[in-house]
Amino acid sequence: MTFMKYLLVLLVVLVAFWVWRNNRIPRDTPPPAAPPPPSGPLPPVAMVECRHCGMHLPEGEALVGRRGHYCCEEHRRLQGD
Numbered sequence: 001m002t003f004m005k006y007l008l009v010l011l012v013v014l015v016a017f018w019v020w021r022n023n024r025i026p027r028d029t030p031p032p033a034a035p036p037p038p039s040g041p042l043p044p045v046a047m048v049e050c051r052h053c054g055m056h057l058p059e060g061e062a063l064v065g066r067r068g069h070y071c072c073e074e075h076r077r078l079q080g081d
């Protein structure tokens, strides 16, 4: 019965190896994709002040006159610009 003993040992080793391999696999897989980085604060936008009413607005939305920025056409006209 020596052969059967070796077979049993081999079987145990194989099972142990199989269990070890199965436990190992999850650690070998790459971690789940990291969440996208937070969008964070928006890039600073240059703010300008209406020469007529003093309202602040993004430079891109302001009306540009000869003497400054305005929030709307009406205020630019009222300033005679």
Ligand SMILES: [Zn+2]
Residues within 6 Å of the ligand: 050, 051, 052, 053, 054, 055, 070, 071, 072, 075
């Ligand atoms: Zn204004």
